[in-house]
Amino acid sequence: MSEIVSEEGGILTAPHVLEYPYRRSVGPVLGRFFTELRAGRIVGLRTQQGRVLAPPQEYDPETGAATGSDFVEIGPGGVVTTWSWVVRPRAKQPLDRPFAWALVKLDGADTAMLHAVDAGDLSRMRTGMRVRPRWRAERVGHIHDIECFEPEPQATADNGLGGERQRAGELAMAEEAQKPVTNIKTPMRLEYRYSAGIATSRFLHGIAQGKILGQRCPSCSKVYVPPRGSCPRCAVATEEEVELSDKGTITTYAIVRVPSESIDVPLPFASVHVLLDGADLPMFSVVQECPLDQIRMGMRVQAVWVPREQLGPTLQSIRYFKPIDEPDVPAEKLQETV
Numbered sequence: 648m649s650e651i652v653s654e655e656g657g658i659l660t661a662p663h664v665l666e667y668p669y670r671r672s673v674g675p676v677l678g679r680f681f682t683e684l685r686a687g688r689i690v691g692l693r694t695q696q697g698r699v700l701a702p703p704q705e706y707d708p709e710t711g712a713a714t715g716s717d718f719v720e721i722g723p724g725g726v727v728t729t730w731s732w733v734v735r736p737r738a739k740q741p742l743d744r745p746f747a748w749a750l751v752k753l754d755g756a757d758t759a760m761l762h763a764v765d766a767g768d769l770s771r772m773r774t775g776m777r778v779r780p781r782w783r784a785e786r787v788g789h790i791h792d793i794e795c796f797e798p799e800p801q802a803t804a805d806n807g808l809g810g811e812r813q814r815a816g817e818l819a820m821a822e823e824a825q826k827p828v829t830n831i832k833t834p835m836r837l838e839y840r841y842s843a844g845i846a847t848s849r850f851l852h853g854i855a856q857g858k859i860l861g862q863r864c865p866s867c868s869k870v871y872v873p874p875r876g877s878c879p880r881c882a883v884a885t886e887e888e889v890e891l892s893d894k895g896t897i898t899t900y901a902i903v904r905v906p907s908e909s910i911d912v913p914l915p916f917a918s919v920h921v922l923l924d925g926a927d928l929p930m931f932s933v934v935q936e937c938p939l940d941q942i943r944m945g946m947r948v949q950a951v952w953v954p955r956e957q958l959g960p961t962l963q964s965i966r967y968f969k970p971i972d973e974p975d976v977p978a979e980k981l982q983e984t985v
């Protein structure tokens with residue numbers, strides 16, 4: 648959870664972004680499509696029935712037959728067959744101003760491909776309008792090599808600027824860029840608003856005061872932290888609040904050595920489950936100030952908080968856990984919680 652943006656009746660709400668990079672191999676058919684895009688050309692693939700699929704596919708969606716390698720250059724112009732106007736573009740969408748998502752049937756193709764159309768204004772969009780690609784100068788072999796489509800200029804209005812841009816881009820391409828495209832980066836991003844709910848909001852308000860608050864189940868007496876407002880075993884509401892120690896015991900751990908763009912802790916580091924004293928469910932954190940080969944189940948640790956004036960209703964108020972000089976807890980005492 649990042650910044651807290653609103654609070655109603657004590658319930659915290661914040662924007663939540665789930666984002667990660669993703670690289671996928673594309674295979675020979677889409678590989679050819681992306682390789683041609685890098686060169687400023689668009690190709691479709693002719694099926695045995697003679698239809699031209701664009702973008703090309705490995706199998707004919709009508710017959711299921713393999714499509715082979717009968718690639719044909721299509722477009723670059725085409726016709727909008729249907730569209731939807733985007734009033735407020737989201738981060739990472741092709742354009743940062745209102746635009747249309749459209750199905751564009753390129754000249755010579757029998758199917759339409761999805762792309763953005765930069766018409767400037769909703770009133771200029773219509774089904775049946777002619778469009779042409781706006782190429783990026785720097786192309787890498789990705790659908791984004793076409794920045795978007797734009798309305799085709801009327802007859803004599805074309806001053807050839809698009810062509811100039813395309814040629815400049817071709818000159819900028821080094822010879823090594825002539826290798827076939829075999830994989831593409833397709834970053835994933837989910838953006839939504841997260842409401843913490845009553846129980847977790849109370850917990851986060853406690854964190855903002857340097858306190859860790861759990862909740863006890865009235866039926867089985869287990870103490871949950873962070874609390875979710877109910878006991879998953881007994882299916883009853885948990886309302887009794889319990890203040891917990893910021894000391895606890897490692898119940899299990901993993902050493903993280905694989906880099907990720909979204910992790911800002913230096914590698915390698917230990918991610919751990921810490922069972923806080925008084926709690927029955929471990930919480931997730933990281934351990935620092937300890938050689939990795941000394942981290943073990945049963946080890947006693949304590950939270951290291953951010954400075955008092957930086958405390959806020961977020962788990963980032965606990966920077967990490969560090970070892971403390973107390974005897975290990977025997978493994979059999981932790982079995983219930985691992």
Ligand SMILES: [Zn+2]
Pocket residue numbers: 864865866867868869878879880881882
């Ligand atoms: Zn219970």
